Structure formats: structure tokens, C-alpha cells
Amino acid sequence: MSETAPPTVAPDGASADGAIGAKPLWAVARVLLKGAALLTLTLASMLGVFLLVPESNDYARASLRKHERLARYEAPKIVLVGGSNLAFGIDSAMISRAIGCPVVNMGMNGYLGVRYMLEEVKRELNPSDLVVLAFEYDNFYKTVDGRPTDILVVVKANPTAFTYLSFDQQMDVLGSIPFATQQKVLRLLEEATVWAKDGLMGRAAPEADETTISAIETASGFTPEGDLISHLGVAWSEELEDGIIPPDGAIDPQVIGLMQAFGAQMQARGVDVMVSYTPITRAFYEQHAATLNEVHARIGRSPPLNTPSTPEAFAYDESFFFDTVYHLNAEGRELRTQRLIEDMERHLQGDSMCTQTAHAGE
């Protein structure tokens, strides 16, 4: 098509076919209408694919259940705020038993960003609640606004989540629909290719211990408290995925600023806020000790944020981890939860926070 010559334009402006200028306004309207029709059809097709093709897993649907639980308990309750380190690495029932309060583990995905993770709990927090913030270290170095495609998946599963976003985030999330749609199409094509290959060449025998992360990250893999347990007991054969700490270790000032503002706002409402840390492998801690301790120091200088423990207190042997330096296995989960309970007790300084039974109302 490119090699076709355009119609010639005579110097007086008349085209070779002489159709020029007869009804210019109508001609403009025709082009605009047809252009708009094509654009609408294309966008509608994209939206159709986006809405109708399911995600690779239903992990994001856990957001609905977590919010239901968060709204169900008035106060006092313990709310854990952070990313997947909380989903993979907390035994909420153990905390409930120790502290005597119901626990809502909101942890899902660190890529949702600190702003979203803080905003999504604000409305349901009441005086006497205790909020524990435990963000993956990556979050201290990347945008507080999160990754739009990850937020989009949660918004699709739980449309109310859209209201927790700032205007800029909302625009970014809407703007990520084309990319998310394309990823779905590519995924479908990939599945079709595998299916065709299997059909032609026979299905390859699966490895005995082959478990994909998609099979683990499902809504049904969560307990009512919000802990993911589908990975417990699963042997992960691949190497641990590393965290992302930039070489210069420059902390995004917005992150601690947001945490501090959240702490102050909650304090004014009578909500207690405590900062904890994500679990990490000892090797990861040793590699980034200076940087991680700087995070701790900065939080320590940001009242009313309170951190009973240091990052080192959550550094464990590699054998306690599942698939990443932030995700614990069953043994690691117990160790970390125990440490968190001790921190909470220290933070509460012996105050009996809850009088009700932990699982009341369930």
C-alpha cells in the first residue's frame, strides 16, 4: 500500500478526480465519523478482551475477602499492611491466639505501591486498632504509586479499590488497560501454541515436583484472616528471586513521608501504628546491611512511627524461604510470626489490647 502514489494535487488545489471542495464540511464529518467508528470498534474490542478473558489466576479476588473481613471487625483489631511478604509469611491465627485480637492480613502484592496499601485500609480503621506496616524493601526505592498493571488487576476483581487511588493513579491505571489487554492476548497465544505443540508432538510429561506460582497464588489459597497457605509444604526447586535495591541505595523520600503522614493521621484517630520489617535472607541482609539499616534509621527519625525491631531481627537462613527473598515457607513463617508477636507485645507494653475472643463473629 505504501508504494501506491497518492492522488495528484493540481496547483489550484483540485485533485485529479475533481472531487475537491464540493461539500467540504460533509466530507470532514464523514472522515471524523468513520475515524471515530473505527476507534470505537477497536477500543471496544480491547475492552471486551480485557473484561472477558480471565486473569492467569484469581489471586486478586482475595482483595474482596480481605476487605470484607476488614469491614466486619469494628475495633480493636490488628491490621497487617504490606505486600506479599505478609501474605506468604504470617500466621494470623497465631497472632490472634497470642494477642487476643482478630487479625486482618491485607498483604497481597508489593507492586500495588505504598500509597494504595495505606489508602485501602484507612476507611475501616477505628480507635484502638493496631496497624502493623511491613513493606518489602523494594517499596522504599520505587514509586509510591505502584505499578498500574498490578493495581488494575485488583481493581478489576474489586472495583471499590479504584476509589482508594489518587487521580493520577486512576489515570495511570486506566491507561494501563491496553497493555494489560495485550498481555492477555499474548498469554492466550502462548497457551494456543503450547496446545498446538502438544497436539502435534504429544504432551511432555510434567516434572514430578512441578508447581507453578500461578497454581499457588489463588484466592482459595488464603485463610479467612488473609494469610496465603497454598505454598506451605510445597518444595520450590528454582533459585530464590532477589529483591531490588538500587546500587546507590537512595530512599524515595515520599515513602517514609507517606508512612509518617499515615501514622500521624491514625494517631489523631486513636489508631496505633507500628512498623515492622519484611523477612529477608541473611545473605541479602549482609549484602545490603548499610542500606537497610538506613531505612530503619530514617523510620526511627519519623515520629510517630515506632519500630520495635531492626531489619536484622528478620534476617533468616535461606532454608526458611520459599521462592523469593521476601517469601517464607512454613518454618520461616512461624519464626517470623513469633518475632512479630514479641514486637507487638513490646510495642503494647503489656497493655491488654483485646478483650474479645480472636475469632468472634467468624
Place this chain on the structure above:
Amino acid sequence: MAFISLEFVLFFAVVAAVYFALPHRFRWMWLLGASGYFYWQLEPQFLLICVAATAVAYVTGLQIEKAPDKARKQAVLWVGLGLLLANFLVFKYTSFFNETLRSLFGWFGVAYTVPEVHILLPVGISFYTFLLVGYLIDVLRGAKAERHLGIFSLFALFFPKLVSGPIERSKNLLPQLHAKYAFNYEQTVFGLQLILWGVFKKAVVADRIAPFVNNIYDNPHAADGFTLTLATWMYAFQLYCDFSGYSDIALGVAAILGFKLINNFNRPYFATSIQDFWKRWHISLTSWLTDYVYTPLTRQKFLKIKFYTMMLLGLFVTFVVSGFWHGAEWTFVIWGVLHGSYIVGSLLLQKPWNNFARKIGLDKRPNLYRAMKVAVTFTLVCFAYIWFRAATVADAWHITTHLFTGWGDARQGLRDFVGADLIGFLISLAGIAVVMAAGLLQGRVDVRALLQKRPAWERWSLYYAGAVSIALLGALYQSDQQFIYFRF
């Protein structure tokens, strides 16, 4: 502001709307302002350089026309050319010559104390310099100098072709800039069709291929001959779809505004010889080089050489100049030398080859003969692309000398090339098939005329398929692939 971006869509929508709303006498101002803004968005620091070059060419053109005799006209021309080319050479070649001298001095063990020079290359300088040089030579040859400074500036800065051509000619574009033009439905639809096709070629084909080629060419020493060959072959399609995609968008944008720019491509990979290839590839540059380098060279009277020998020499020099024009790297020069050698070699061998082909009966099987010629031409063009694409001469040499290694395990080579992105690779192949099929069809029928004759639902199905494949398969959302020719 990239051609394929929301910013450009909004920019062009505003430009076109206001352009058609304005009376003719104000339109040049609007387009000139828009073109200036477009360049300003790309590289504000170099807009003045572009404006200064335009001013030099404008004044020189008028002075050439005013000069009373040929000698004085030529003298004025040389002054203008000197200024334009000095500007071009300083920006584009200072670092190249400096480093070449450093290497030369180093070979002879002589100290070279001039420090390294890093000069940013203004976007589009190669294109607008050649456009202005061509204009001045045309004026010397008798073309009328443009008196309207605004129109002349628009001729130099017209945004659809400013950054990567086509390298326009004054006799084609200047009269169109003066002409009155009313909105034309057919032409607008044609422009939009071209834009859609150009974006498809760029986003679905070129940018899908790019990561595979980059992966191999960034570290060619890790690849075997099969993978290097595949990467080079894919690069041929990447470059074609990238540059012709850009050209289609440029032509489409201009067509909507009522301008017919020079067509830059005519199915180049269906060429049956290297001469034929250059009549189909970057046509505006080939025609420029023919008119302003090759022709003057063959008509010169200083060297007493037979015309045929001079013609061969002229062709060779012209291709070396083409190589230099593309980039200040020895790899581009060698690419130009290769094409020059191909052309000279093919002319020298033409007669014996034709006799041989006749003897073995190839001329009696025209389709087979043609297919063979297309395949040989494409192979030669791809071989030269190794030098066009490689980052250094050492890389290109390594690739050239390792093309025949590792063919025993082609399956592994294919796996290395594809990596984890099988779908991206399949989309690339499908995109290439669509582009080549369109080219094949265009060789037999006028695709546009054919399209116009089809029922509306068929045309709309095609538009829809194009738009949806761009949106769903194009590497649009997370890639930052500039057009390759932007760097020239």
C-alpha cells in the same frame, strides 16, 4: 514527540483542524509554526541551527539568481554550500575524524593530544542539509529561487519529512506549498490508510523484531553462524518496516494536508539486481545522490578518463558518499563500499553472466530466473546489512567471518535466537508475511484501486484487522523503539 504517540495524534489533529479552518494565505504561517514546535519538542537546542541553515540557503538561492554570470553564480553557490556542509560536517563528523586521526597517529607511534570530542547530532541534519544543498544546485541549474521566506522556511522545516525525509526536491514541494488546497475526502482517507499501514509495519513488525536482533547484535561473539544469519535476515525486515513505516506515516500525514511527498520505497526486497534495489530503496536519497553526486562526477572534465570507466568510478564514489551520509562510522563506509562494489561488479559481469544464463537455459524459465535473481539480490543486501547494523568494525568482521559456523545445530541456534519470547517471534514472522504478501500483491495489481472496488464491509474488515492487530500485537506499550533513521 514520536510519530507513534498520543502526543503526535493530538498535535496532528489540532494542526489539521486549524489548517483547514484557516484561509489559504495564513496556512503557511500555521504549518511553519507547527513545524517549528514539532522540532522544538524533539530538540529545542538545535532549532536555531536548523533555522540558520535555512536562512543561509534562502539568501544564497536569491544571490545565485541575482549573480550576473555563471562564474559568479558558481562562486555564490560554493559559499552557500561551504556554510551548509561545514555545519553538517562539524556536527556529524568531528568526532569521527578526530578518532580516526587518533588511531592513525597511534599506528605510527606519534602522540595525538587532541582530546575526545563528543558533539550531539541535531535531529534531521542529514536530511535538511541535503534538501537545502539540492535546492541551491537546482537554482544554479536554472530553477527559480524561492522569494517567499515563509514558504521557503516551510519547505525546509515541513514537519512530516523534517526528521527522516523523504529528501524533498524544490520542484516537487515548493509549488505545492504555494498551491491552494481544500479538504479532500479521498485524499484524507488515503492518508489515513497510509498511516495505519505505516504504524502496522513499525509497531507490529519492526519493533517486535528489534529485541531479537538487538540481543544477537549486542553480543555477536556469543552467537553461532546460524543465529547471526537469522538475526541479519530479520534485521533486513526490521529496517525495511521501520523506515518504510516511518515514510508511510510521513506521506500519509502530508497527504491529509494536501501534499504529495516523494515516495521512498517500492517493494525493495523484490528487486532483481542491486541496481534495481537502489531504484526501490530510499528512493529520495538515491535520486538525490544521482542528481547531485553521480551526475556531476561523470560530467567532470578534470580527469581524462573514458566515460564508461568514469561511470563505474562515479557509481562507486556515490555509494561511498551514501555510506558516509548514513553515519560517521567506518561500518557505514564499508557498507557503502560493499554496495558500490556490488554495482560495479554486476555491471562488469553483466555480459558474461547473461551469456552464461542463456547457455544453461535460465532465460527460458523466467519465473525461476527471476526468483533466483531476487534471492541473490536479497542475500547480497543482507550481507551488507551486517556492516550497517554492527556496532563496530570488529563486530561486523566477527559476524562476517563466523557466518558459516554452527549450522549443524540450527535447532539450538533458533532456540538461542527466539529465547523465551516465542510469541513475539511468531508475531514477527506473521507480520513479515503480511508485509511481503502486500508487496507481492502490489506488484500485480494496484492495491489501493483494488481496495476501493471492494464492498465497504471488506474494506472495513481490513481497517479493523489492522487497527486491532496494532493495538493488541504491536510493541507499543513498553518499548522505546525510536525510528532507526532518526539517528542519521
